[in-house]
Amino acid sequence: STHPNQSAPPQAAADLERRLEVKLSERHARGIRPTTAGQALIAAARGATAGLQSAAESPSALQRGATGTLRLGAIPAASYTLLPPLLEVFCAEHPGVHLDVQEGAGTALLPMLQAGHLDAVFCRAPPSLPAGFAFTPLLADDVVVIGAASHPMAGKADVSLESLANSRWIMPTVNIEVRAIFDAVVLRNFPDAQFLMVSTVSVPVLDGLLQQGNAAT
Numbered sequence: 001s002t003h004p005n006q007s008a009p010p011q012a013a014a015d016l017e018r019r020l021e022v023k024l025s026e027r028h029a030r031g032i033r034p035t036t037a038g039q040a041l042i043a044a045a046r047g048a049t050a051g052l053q054s055a056a057e058s059p060s061a062l063q064r065g066a067t068g069t070l071r072l073g074a075i076p077a078a079s080y081t082l083l084p085p086l087l088e089v090f091c092a093e094h095p096g097v098h099l100d101v102q103e104g105a106g107t108a109l110l111p112m113l114q115a116g117h118l119d120a121v122f123c124r125a126p127p128s129l130p131a132g133f134a135f136t137p138l139l140a141d142d143v144v145v146i147g148a149a150s151h152p153m154a155g156k157a158d159v160s161l162e163s164l165a166n167s168r169w170i171m172p173t174v175n176i177e178v179r180a181i182f183d184a185v186v187l188r189n190f191p192d193a194q195f196l197m198v199s200t201v202s203v204p205v206l207d208g209l210l211q212q213g214n215a216a217t
Helices: 008-020 036-055 057-063 076-081 083-093 106-114 177-189 203-209
Strands: 025-028 031-034 068-074 097-103 120-122 168-171 194-199
Touching: 031 036, 068 076, 068 083, 068 106, 076 083, 076 097, 076 203, 083 097, 106 120, 168 177, 194 203
Parallel strands: 068 097, 068 120, 168 194
Antiparallel strands: 025 031
16 A cells, blocks of 8 residues: 555655746656756755754753853864864863854855854955954964975975976865965966866865875965
8 A cells, every 4th residue: 555645755846846947856767866956956955954953063062061052163274273272272261162163165154154153253354344243363364385295396495486387286266365366376477377176275185185296276
């Protein structure tokens, strides 16, 4: 016999297709597969589920005896250098507070801060701040070129930009301040530059890629 609820998922999907006016799945030789729109919806649903799981972390921590939760966001540069010593001091001074730290690009973290999903964000100074928010500089920031230990210019003093012409570059992720500087300096001076087909701000990924010969970022 057929359980009355077995038809619920297909009916729900069909209803969603009517509401969205878009096809979410299609038949093929081996059954049914999601369309491009369906794949986007699945990804969004997974993101929402992850968000719910993250939101449930704070109540779970309170049940384990935490006296409160501090939700922080950090760009990779801050999470790698600035945040660890600060967290160590904070945990020593406030042992009962649960810290929920999320890493990401400032363009993703700042909207979460504005929406009340984060309490503070460690990032570079944004172009503008909405009412009720303040930016406090913690470290002087500078732009540098990082190269592989096996790079021909590694260990040399007074390295000029021209001496890096034969490097294989790793691009910073788009829509961050460093990418704009990279485009203005590297791309303008080396229109025929070689690239590793990767753009990232992930420190572990960069660390691994910088083991590749004459790579630089």
